[in-house]
Amino acid sequence: MKDDWKREHGINKPQCQSKMLPVQDALEVLSGKWKIPIIIALIHGVKRFSDLSKEIPKITDRMLSKELRDLEMNQLVKRTVYDTFPVTVEYTMTEYGQSLKGVIEALAEWGTNHRKRIMQD
Amino acid sequence: MKDDWKREHGINKPQCQSKMLPVQDALEVLSGKWKIPIIIALIHGVKRFSDLSKEIPKITDRMLSKELRDLEMNQLVKRTVYDTFPVTVEYTMTEYGQSLKGVIEALAEWGTNHRKRIMQD
DNA sequence: GTAAGTACTATACTAGAGTATAGTGCTATA
Protein backbone atom coordinates (compact mmCIF):
# COMPACT_ATOMS: atom_id res chain seq x y z
CA MET A 1 0.00 0.00 0.00
CA LYS A 2 1.21 3.49 -0.86
CA ASP A 3 1.87 5.91 1.98
CA ASP A 4 -0.46 8.35 0.27
CA TRP A 5 -3.26 5.86 0.50
CA LYS A 6 -2.58 5.28 4.17
CA ARG A 7 -2.55 8.99 4.83
CA GLU A 8 -5.80 9.37 2.89
CA HIS A 9 -7.45 6.82 5.09
CA GLY A 10 -5.95 8.05 8.30
CA ILE A 11 -4.18 4.87 9.18
CA ASN A 12 -0.62 6.07 8.96
CA LYS A 13 -0.50 6.84 12.66
CA PRO A 14 -0.52 3.82 14.99
CA GLN A 15 -3.05 5.41 17.33
CA CYS A 16 -5.51 5.98 14.50
CA GLN A 17 -5.23 2.43 13.35
CA SER A 18 -5.88 1.05 16.80
CA LYS A 19 -8.52 3.38 18.24
CA MET A 20 -10.20 5.73 15.84
CA LEU A 21 -12.02 3.30 13.62
CA PRO A 22 -13.37 1.13 16.48
CA VAL A 23 -14.64 4.16 18.36
CA GLN A 24 -16.38 5.44 15.25
CA ASP A 25 -17.88 2.02 14.63
CA ALA A 26 -19.33 2.01 18.13
CA LEU A 27 -20.64 5.55 17.85
CA GLU A 28 -22.28 4.78 14.55
CA VAL A 29 -24.29 1.99 16.15
CA LEU A 30 -25.58 4.49 18.71
CA SER A 31 -25.90 7.35 16.23
CA GLY A 32 -28.98 9.43 15.64
CA LYS A 33 -31.53 11.02 17.84
CA TRP A 34 -33.51 7.94 18.83
CA LYS A 35 -31.27 4.88 19.28
CA ILE A 36 -30.38 5.53 22.91
CA PRO A 37 -34.02 6.09 23.99
CA ILE A 38 -35.03 2.90 22.20
CA ILE A 39 -32.19 0.85 23.65
CA ILE A 40 -32.85 2.09 27.16
CA ALA A 41 -36.55 1.33 26.81
CA LEU A 42 -35.78 -2.19 25.61
CA ILE A 43 -33.16 -2.88 28.26
CA HIS A 44 -35.98 -2.68 30.76
CA GLY A 45 -38.06 -5.32 29.06
CA VAL A 46 -39.80 -6.62 25.98
CA LYS A 47 -41.87 -3.97 24.20
CA ARG A 48 -44.26 -3.83 21.30
CA PHE A 49 -44.10 -1.21 18.55
CA SER A 50 -46.96 0.75 20.05
CA ASP A 51 -45.44 0.55 23.55
CA LEU A 52 -42.23 2.10 22.30
CA SER A 53 -44.17 4.70 20.37
CA LYS A 54 -45.97 5.76 23.54
CA GLU A 55 -42.96 5.53 25.78
CA ILE A 56 -40.62 7.59 23.63
CA PRO A 57 -42.05 11.08 23.37
CA LYS A 58 -42.21 12.72 19.95
CA ILE A 59 -40.74 9.86 17.94
CA THR A 60 -42.56 9.31 14.66
CA ASP A 61 -43.59 5.86 13.40
CA ARG A 62 -41.22 6.26 10.50
CA MET A 63 -38.23 6.93 12.73
CA LEU A 64 -39.13 4.20 15.20
CA SER A 65 -39.47 1.71 12.38
CA LYS A 66 -36.19 2.75 10.78
CA GLU A 67 -34.16 2.79 13.99
CA LEU A 68 -35.50 -0.60 15.05
CA ARG A 69 -34.43 -1.97 11.67
CA ASP A 70 -30.94 -0.52 12.14
CA LEU A 71 -30.66 -2.03 15.61
CA GLU A 72 -31.89 -5.37 14.32
CA MET A 73 -29.32 -5.34 11.53
CA ASN A 74 -26.65 -4.81 14.15
CA GLN A 75 -28.01 -7.81 16.05
CA LEU A 76 -28.75 -5.74 19.11
CA VAL A 77 -32.52 -6.16 18.92
CA LYS A 78 -34.65 -9.17 18.08
CA ARG A 79 -38.00 -8.84 16.31
CA THR A 80 -40.65 -11.48 16.87
CA VAL A 81 -43.94 -11.53 14.99
CA TYR A 82 -46.95 -13.27 16.53
CA ASP A 83 -49.67 -14.56 14.32
CA THR A 84 -52.48 -13.09 16.37
CA PHE A 85 -55.41 -10.87 15.47
CA PRO A 86 -54.16 -7.43 14.83
CA VAL A 87 -50.68 -8.85 14.37
CA THR A 88 -48.42 -8.16 17.34
CA VAL A 89 -44.68 -7.69 17.09
CA GLU A 90 -42.34 -7.83 20.05
CA TYR A 91 -38.93 -6.24 20.29
CA THR A 92 -36.29 -7.52 22.70
CA MET A 93 -32.66 -6.78 23.33
CA THR A 94 -30.60 -9.76 22.25
CA GLU A 95 -28.04 -11.33 24.55
CA TYR A 96 -25.44 -9.53 22.45
CA GLY A 97 -27.35 -6.29 22.81
CA GLN A 98 -26.93 -6.55 26.55
CA SER A 99 -23.19 -6.13 25.98
CA LEU A 100 -23.90 -2.46 25.34
CA LYS A 101 -24.81 -2.02 29.01
CA GLY A 102 -21.20 -1.45 29.99
CA VAL A 103 -20.66 1.15 27.29
CA ILE A 104 -23.88 2.93 28.16
CA GLU A 105 -22.94 2.85 31.82
CA ALA A 106 -19.58 4.47 31.04
CA LEU A 107 -21.25 7.13 28.90
CA ALA A 108 -23.92 7.81 31.52
CA GLU A 109 -21.38 8.21 34.27
CA TRP A 110 -19.21 10.57 32.29
CA GLY A 111 -22.24 12.48 31.06
CA THR A 112 -23.60 12.98 34.58
CA ASN A 113 -20.30 14.30 35.78
CA HIS A 114 -19.86 16.51 32.73
CA ARG A 115 -23.26 18.12 33.12
CA LYS A 116 -22.41 19.05 36.72
CA ARG A 117 -19.09 20.50 35.64
CA ILE A 118 -20.44 22.58 32.78
CA MET A 119 -23.48 23.82 34.70
CA GLN A 120 -21.56 25.19 37.65
CA ASP A 121 -19.64 27.78 35.61
CA MET B 1 -44.98 19.60 37.43
CA LYS B 2 -47.79 18.17 35.34
CA ASP B 3 -47.56 14.56 34.26
CA ASP B 4 -48.06 15.71 30.70
CA TRP B 5 -44.98 17.84 30.93
CA LYS B 6 -42.98 14.96 32.33
CA ARG B 7 -44.19 12.67 29.56
CA GLU B 8 -43.32 15.33 26.98
CA HIS B 9 -39.79 15.49 28.26
CA GLY B 10 -39.38 11.79 28.69
CA ILE B 11 -38.73 11.85 32.39
CA ASN B 12 -41.77 10.00 33.59
CA LYS B 13 -39.97 6.66 33.58
CA PRO B 14 -37.29 6.29 36.25
CA GLN B 15 -34.81 4.77 33.80
CA CYS B 16 -35.11 7.71 31.45
CA GLN B 17 -34.53 10.15 34.24
CA SER B 18 -31.41 8.38 35.43
CA LYS B 19 -29.72 7.28 32.21
CA MET B 20 -31.01 8.73 29.00
CA LEU B 21 -30.14 12.37 29.47
CA PRO B 22 -26.58 11.71 30.74
CA VAL B 23 -25.84 9.34 27.88
CA GLN B 24 -27.08 11.88 25.37
CA ASP B 25 -25.02 14.60 27.06
CA ALA B 26 -21.92 12.47 26.67
CA LEU B 27 -22.67 11.57 23.07
CA GLU B 28 -23.25 15.18 22.19
CA VAL B 29 -19.76 16.08 23.36
CA LEU B 30 -18.35 13.45 21.00
CA SER B 31 -20.84 14.14 18.23
CA GLY B 32 -20.00 14.90 14.64
CA LYS B 33 -17.58 13.49 12.17
CA TRP B 34 -14.40 15.05 13.48
CA LYS B 35 -14.33 15.18 17.30
CA ILE B 36 -12.98 11.68 17.85
CA PRO B 37 -10.12 12.11 15.35
CA ILE B 38 -9.23 15.43 16.97
CA ILE B 39 -9.38 14.08 20.51
CA ILE B 40 -7.30 11.05 19.63
CA ALA B 41 -4.71 13.24 17.92
CA LEU B 42 -4.51 15.52 20.95
CA ILE B 43 -4.36 12.68 23.47
CA HIS B 44 -0.99 11.83 21.95
CA GLY B 45 0.44 15.28 22.46
CA VAL B 46 0.25 19.00 22.00
CA LYS B 47 -0.55 20.01 18.45
CA ARG B 48 -0.79 23.21 16.44
CA PHE B 49 -3.67 24.04 14.12
CA SER B 50 -1.64 23.18 11.06
CA ASP B 51 -0.43 19.92 12.63
CA LEU B 52 -3.99 18.79 13.20
CA SER B 53 -4.95 19.88 9.72
CA LYS B 54 -2.22 17.69 8.24
CA GLU B 55 -2.75 14.78 10.59
CA ILE B 56 -6.50 14.48 10.10
CA PRO B 57 -7.13 13.63 6.48
CA LYS B 58 -9.81 15.58 4.62
CA ILE B 59 -10.87 17.86 7.46
CA THR B 60 -11.45 21.42 6.29
CA ASP B 61 -10.13 24.46 8.16
CA ARG B 62 -13.65 25.52 8.89
CA MET B 63 -14.56 22.23 10.53
CA LEU B 64 -11.31 21.99 12.46
CA SER B 65 -11.79 25.49 13.78
CA LYS B 66 -15.41 24.85 14.76
CA GLU B 67 -14.80 21.49 16.42
CA LEU B 68 -11.85 22.83 18.39
CA ARG B 69 -14.07 25.65 19.63
CA ASP B 70 -16.71 23.14 20.71
CA LEU B 71 -14.15 21.03 22.54
CA GLU B 72 -12.73 24.13 24.19
CA MET B 73 -16.19 25.21 25.36
CA ASN B 74 -16.58 21.80 26.95
CA GLN B 75 -13.26 22.31 28.72
CA LEU B 76 -11.74 19.28 27.08
CA VAL B 77 -9.17 21.21 25.10
CA LYS B 78 -7.00 24.18 26.00
CA ARG B 79 -5.98 26.79 23.45
CA THR B 80 -2.77 28.70 23.95
CA VAL B 81 -1.69 31.58 21.74
CA TYR B 82 1.98 32.46 21.47
CA ASP B 83 3.01 35.95 20.50
CA THR B 84 5.52 34.85 17.91
CA PHE B 85 5.98 35.77 14.28
CA PRO B 86 3.34 34.11 12.28
CA VAL B 87 1.33 33.65 15.46
CA THR B 88 1.34 30.07 16.69
CA VAL B 89 -1.50 28.46 18.59
CA GLU B 90 -1.20 25.26 20.55
CA TYR B 91 -3.99 22.88 21.44
CA THR B 92 -3.73 20.50 24.39
CA MET B 93 -6.10 18.12 26.12
CA THR B 94 -6.92 19.49 29.54
CA GLU B 95 -6.59 17.36 32.64
CA TYR B 96 -10.35 17.07 32.54
CA GLY B 97 -10.21 16.06 28.89
CA GLN B 98 -8.09 13.10 29.90
CA SER B 99 -11.13 11.78 31.77
CA LEU B 100 -12.57 10.85 28.38
CA LYS B 101 -9.91 8.17 28.01
CA GLY B 102 -11.98 5.63 29.90
CA VAL B 103 -15.07 6.30 27.82
CA ILE B 104 -13.11 6.13 24.59
CA GLU B 105 -11.49 2.93 25.76
CA ALA B 106 -14.90 1.38 26.43
CA LEU B 107 -16.20 2.49 23.03
CA ALA B 108 -13.07 1.25 21.25
CA GLU B 109 -13.28 -2.15 22.88
CA TRP B 110 -16.94 -2.60 22.08
CA GLY B 111 -16.43 -1.29 18.56
CA THR B 112 -13.59 -3.69 17.85
CA ASN B 113 -15.63 -6.63 19.00
CA HIS B 114 -18.69 -5.45 17.11
CA ARG B 115 -16.83 -5.12 13.84
CA LYS B 116 -15.61 -8.69 14.15
CA ARG B 117 -19.11 -9.93 14.87
CA ILE B 118 -20.81 -8.10 12.03
CA MET B 119 -18.10 -8.91 9.49
CA GLN B 120 -18.16 -12.67 10.00
CA ASP B 121 -21.79 -13.09 8.87
C1' DG C 1 6.67 46.41 -1.98
C1' DT C 2 5.64 41.80 -2.52
C1' DA C 3 5.64 37.17 -1.34
C1' DA C 4 5.12 33.63 2.12
C1' DG C 5 3.57 31.36 6.42
C1' DT C 6 0.07 30.84 10.24
C1' DA C 7 -4.49 30.58 11.96
C1' DC C 8 -8.25 31.46 11.03
C1' DT C 9 -13.39 33.61 8.97
C1' DA C 10 -17.08 34.33 5.26
C1' DT C 11 -20.20 32.87 1.90
C1' DA C 12 -22.56 29.70 -0.65
C1' DC C 13 -23.79 25.25 -1.55
C1' DT C 14 -25.13 19.93 -0.81
C1' DA C 15 -26.67 15.92 1.20
C1' DG C 16 -28.61 13.38 4.59
C1' DA C 17 -31.10 13.08 9.01
C1' DG C 18 -35.37 13.93 10.84
C1' DT C 19 -40.49 15.64 10.54
C1' DA C 20 -45.37 15.88 9.04
C1' DT C 21 -49.14 13.74 7.25
C1' DA C 22 -51.57 10.39 5.14
C1' DG C 23 -52.45 5.74 3.67
C1' DT C 24 -52.00 0.29 3.54
C1' DG C 25 -53.39 -4.69 4.80
C1' DC C 26 -55.07 -7.59 7.95
C1' DT C 27 -59.27 -9.29 10.85
C1' DA C 28 -62.51 -9.51 14.63
C1' DT C 29 -66.08 -7.55 16.79
C1' DA C 30 -70.69 -4.38 16.74
Add this chain to the structure above:
DNA sequence: TATAGCACTATACTCTAGTATAGTACTTAC
Protein backbone atom coordinates in the same frame (compact mmCIF):
# COMPACT_ATOMS: atom_id res chain seq x y z
C1' DT D 1 -71.13 -3.61 6.32
C1' DA D 2 -68.42 -0.65 8.72
C1' DT D 3 -65.37 0.42 12.17
C1' DA D 4 -61.41 -0.04 15.03
C1' DG D 5 -56.72 -1.49 16.32
C1' DC D 6 -51.92 -2.82 15.10
C1' DA D 7 -47.64 -2.33 12.70
C1' DC D 8 -46.05 -0.44 9.58
C1' DT D 9 -44.90 2.26 4.46
C1' DA D 10 -45.01 6.33 1.10
C1' DT D 11 -44.36 10.90 -0.17
C1' DA D 12 -42.97 15.30 0.41
C1' DC D 13 -40.89 18.60 2.98
C1' DT D 14 -37.36 21.07 6.34
C1' DC D 15 -33.31 21.92 8.68
C1' DT D 16 -28.72 21.25 9.99
C1' DA D 17 -24.11 19.07 9.58
C1' DG D 18 -20.65 19.13 6.59
C1' DT D 19 -18.15 20.66 2.07
C1' DA D 20 -15.95 23.77 -1.29
C1' DT D 21 -13.67 27.78 -2.17
C1' DA D 22 -11.97 32.02 -1.33
C1' DG D 23 -10.35 35.70 1.49
C1' DT D 24 -8.42 38.20 5.94
C1' DA D 25 -4.79 39.99 9.38
C1' DC D 26 -0.45 39.96 10.92
C1' DT D 27 4.64 40.14 10.20
C1' DT D 28 9.13 39.17 8.66
C1' DA D 29 12.43 38.15 5.13
C1' DC D 30 13.85 39.09 0.38
